[in-house]
Amino acid sequence: MNVPLSWYLILAAALFSIGLFGVLSRKNAIAILLGVELMLNAVNINLVAFWRYLDPANMAGQVFAVIVFAVAAAEVAVGLALIISVYRRRKTVIADEIDLMKW
Amino acid sequence: MPFLNDPVNFISGWMRSLLFGWGLPSGLVTVIIYFIGITVLVMFAMVLDIFLVWVERKVVARFQDRLGPNRIGPFGLIQPFADIIKLVIKEDITPTGADKLLFNLGPVLAIASVIILWAILPISSKIFGVDLNVAVLYLVAAGALGTLSIIVGGWASNNKYALLGAFRMVANMVSYEIPMVVVLLIPTILANSMSVQDITQAQSGMWFAVLSPLALLIFLISAIAELGRSPFDLNEAESEIVAGFHIEYTGMKFGLFYAGELLHAFTFGGFIAVLFFGGYGGFFGLEKLGIFSWLNNSFVQAVVFLAKAMFGYWVIMWIKYSMPRIRIDHMLTFNWKFLTPLSLVVLVNTAVLSKVLSGLPGWGYVLGMFLSNLIIGYITVEILRAYGRKQRKTEANPSPQRLQN
Amino acid sequence: MTVDRIIFLVPAALILGSAVMVVITRKLIHAALWLVAALFGVAILYAILQASFLAVVQVVVYIGAIAILFIFAVMLTRREMLDKGAQTRSNWWLPALLGLLILVGLVFLIIGQPAFGQPAAALPAGLDALRSLGTALVSPDAFVLPFEVASVLLLAALVGAVYIATGNKE
Numbered sequence: 001m002n003v004p005l006s007w008y009l010i011l012a013a014a015l016f017s018i019g020l021f022g023v024l025s026r027k028n029a030i031a032i033l034l035g036v037e038l039m040l041n042a043v044n045i046n047l048v049a050f051w052r053y054l055d056p057a058n059m060a061g062q063v064f065a066v067i068v069f070a071v072a073a074a075e076v077a078v079g080l081a082l083i084i085s086v087y088r089r090r091k092t093v094i095a096d097e098i099d100l101m102k103w
Numbered sequence: 104m105p106f107l108n109d110p111v112n113f114i115s116g117w118m119r120s121l122l123f124g125w126g127l128p129s130g131l132v133t134v135i136i137y138f139i140g141i142t143v144l145v146m147f148a149m150v151l152d153i154f155l156v157w158v159e160r161k162v163v164a165r166f167q168d169r170l171g172p173n174r175i176g177p178f179g180l181i182q183p184f185a186d187i188i189k190l191v192i193k194e195d196i197t198p199t200g201a202d203k204l205l206f207n208l209g210p211v212l213a214i215a216s217v218i219i220l221w222a223i224l225p226i227s228s229k230i231f232g233v234d235l236n237v238a239v240l241y242l243v244a245a246g247a248l249g250t251l252s253i254i255v256g257g258w259a260s261n262n263k264y265a266l267l268g269a270f271r272m273v274a275n276m277v278s279y280e281i282p283m284v285v286v287l288l289i290p291t292i293l294a295n296s297m298s299v300q301d302i303t304q305a306q307s308g309m310w311f312a313v314l315s316p317l318a319l320l321i322f323l324i325s326a327i328a329e330l331g332r333s334p335f336d337l338n339e340a341e342s343e344i345v346a347g348f349h350i351e352y353t354g355m356k357f358g359l360f361y362a363g364e365l366l367h368a369f370t371f372g373g374f375i376a377v378l379f380f381g382g383y384g385g386f387f388g389l390e391k392l393g394i395f396s397w398l399n400n401s402f403v404q405a406v407v408f409l410a411k412a413m414f415g416y417w418v419i420m421w422i423k424y425s426m427p428r429i430r431i432d433h434m435l436t437f438n439w440k441f442l443t444p445l446s447l448v449v450l451v452n453t454a455v456l457s458k459v460l461s462g463l464p465g466w467g468y469v470l471g472m473f474l475s476n477l478i479i480g481y482i483t484v485e486i487l488r489a490y491g492r493k494q495r496k497t498e499a500n501p502s503p504q505r506l507q508n
Numbered sequence: 509m510t511v512d513r514i515i516f517l518v519p520a521a522l523i524l525g526s527a528v529m530v531v532i533t534r535k536l537i538h539a540a541l542w543l544v545a546a547l548f549g550v551a552i553l554y555a556i557l558q559a560s561f562l563a564v565v566q567v568v569v570y571i572g573a574i575a576i577l578f579i580f581a582v583m584l585t586r587r588e589m590l591d592k593g594a595q596t597r598s599n600w601w602l603p604a605l606l607g608l609l610i611l612v613g614l615v616f617l618i619i620g621q622p623a624f625g626q627p628a629a630a631l632p633a634g635l636d637a638l639r640s641l642g643t644a645l646v647s648p649d650a651f652v653l654p655f656e657v658a659s660v661l662l663l664a665a666l667v668g669a670v671y672i673a674t675g676n677k678e
Binding site: 026 | 510512513516520524527528530531536539543546547550553554557559561562565566569570573577578584585595596597600602603604606607608611614615618619621625626627629631635637640641643644645650651654655658659661662664665668669670672673
């Protein structure tokens with residue numbers, strides 16, 4: 001394994017910033033969730049790279065990554081259910097137009 | 104003799120020495136040998152696929168009391184070649200408004216998701232692609248890729264019926280993944296490992312089909328649902344939604360979908376053989392005798408495996424051509440309200456009993472597991488009968504409130 | 509530029525290229541499919557890092573479930589004019605600047621640590637990563653509590669999503 005750890009970390013940092021750009025600059029609510037998924041994957045790459053390079057005998061890195069999988073799945077399920085429900089009422093998924101509470 | 108016992112390593116060692124002799128660097132030699140191995144495996148799978156087209160047509164013909172193709176070549180053996188030539192020379196139509204890249208990607212993903220399964224299929228103890236230590240989960244992952252190919256194909260066709268067929272099919276496949284994953288844990292528990300080689304070796308004592316027949320049944324049902332074959336073939340319901348998500352596909356693209364489905368069915372037959380019927384081992388126990396120890400070599404094991412896989416494939420075809428189609432809501436209800444709880448009960452039962460009974464001698468263990476499965480099956484049938492009785496009673500005399508609705 | 513580094517650079521290029529396409533592309537369904545490509549690249553990376561279980565679970569959970577969810581959500585919330593016109597806000601240069609700043613800062617931090625420049629040690633002999641992961645997830649002095657809490661979280665998410673999606677029957 002001649003690849004230094006810093007390469008993995010730089011890849012994860014780049015993926016995180018691309019995800020951040022997606023979250024902050026897209027109009028569609030579903031596209032925002034896509035950016036959030038990219039950020040979660042960047043975090044996972046970091047965790048697994050640290051597990052492999054620094055202490056492979058200690059399973060905490062992989063366990064943390066598995067928990068992140070579970071949390072990401074739960075968050076996407078609830079987030080998309082919310083977006084579909086809002087779409088049914090307001091007929092829009094553009095984040096800027098969903099700005100009024102129920103009156 | 105080393106060729107007979109260990110063909111893959113023998114051939115790769117010979118090629119490696121040949122390529123080193125030509126002066127190539129060692130990294131490149133490894134890559135070339137891997138590529139040649141992959142190509143040979145994929146070609147074997149695809150040639151088998153052509154043979155499966157013939158098998159399918161002959162078997163369906165016999166189930167329907169007719170002869171099947173018998174004009175082209177002896178017993179109609181050249182028929183699949185005629186089919187392929189016809190498909191290749193057909194006009195390749197891409198509907199207007201269809202997403203060109205995705206439209207062409209659909210069939211490619213469909214057949215890719217089947218061929219990657221051949222990497223872990225243990226054809227014999229020495230002939231296999233790779234011995235993954237998470238092979239059982241890899242099977243589920245390949246199913247996930249197949250689901251993606253259906254959505255891509257259905258969406259890219261720009262056709263309402265294709266999209267509807269794709270939705271129903273994907274809902275079906277994603278739902279039936281759950282009992283499949285739960286039941287796949289049972290050979291894992293019984294063999295103490297997720298690797299298919301270990302599972303096959305662990306069945307040298309007793310097949311897992313005897314230790315856990317309910318698991319075999321549930322896996323068979325979920326496998327047929329994952330394949331999208333009858334009775335779960337809502338996507339191809341000709342009378343309902345024309346041809347489902349492959350309406351718009353013509354020529355060889357449809358051929359790829361069709362061939363992919365047949366190869367997928369055979370691969371699942373192979374997995375049923377590996378996970379429940381002992382894989383490549385066990386030539387009726389004969390090879391344990393001294394005289395027949397030559398039966399232990401790789402080619403005999405490969406023949407045994409292919410025969411068992413063909414038997415599994417035949418059972419899948421038998422079910423397809425004997426049962427009517429199930430409605431989509433019945434299909435999903437059957438999965439969520441019956442199959443998933445049943446598979447969880449069987450899993451808990453297997454996990455607990457395999458530890459409790461581990462002290463008993465061999466036949467006690469086998470008998471205990473088999474009886475526990477029979478008891479669970481009997482209780483399930485009783486619950487279903489009571490439920491059916493209650494349903495029939497409410498329908499026979501509806502209460503006055505229901506009449507008013 | 510050894511073989512190991514080339515084997516790393518190919519999935520890394522796939523991940524970054526697909527991620528850029530996810531946040532830039534105009535049609536949302538294409539964005540979801542580029543996300544699938546990025547997730548597949550991440551799975552390849554896990555396999556390179558010898559976390560085989562995580563690689564397969566990544567494909568099963570992310571590509572097989574989450575990406576399919578995204579594709580369904582995109583199809584269910586389509587309106588005719590939604591894929592036309594600009595898909596990013598008009599002040600998109602501000603998030604781009606912010607992302608770039610964060611990236612540069614993180615890269616400086618990473619390069620500044622000499623310990624991160626070493627290649628990996630070999631895995632300790634006799635380490636069965638799969639078995640140790642399973643033991644760690646259920647043993648009381650390891651991580652059984654986060655494991656159980658995660659399952660409660662998934663149950664809550666399941667119930668919540670079903671309730672929200674079916675809506676109040678009016």
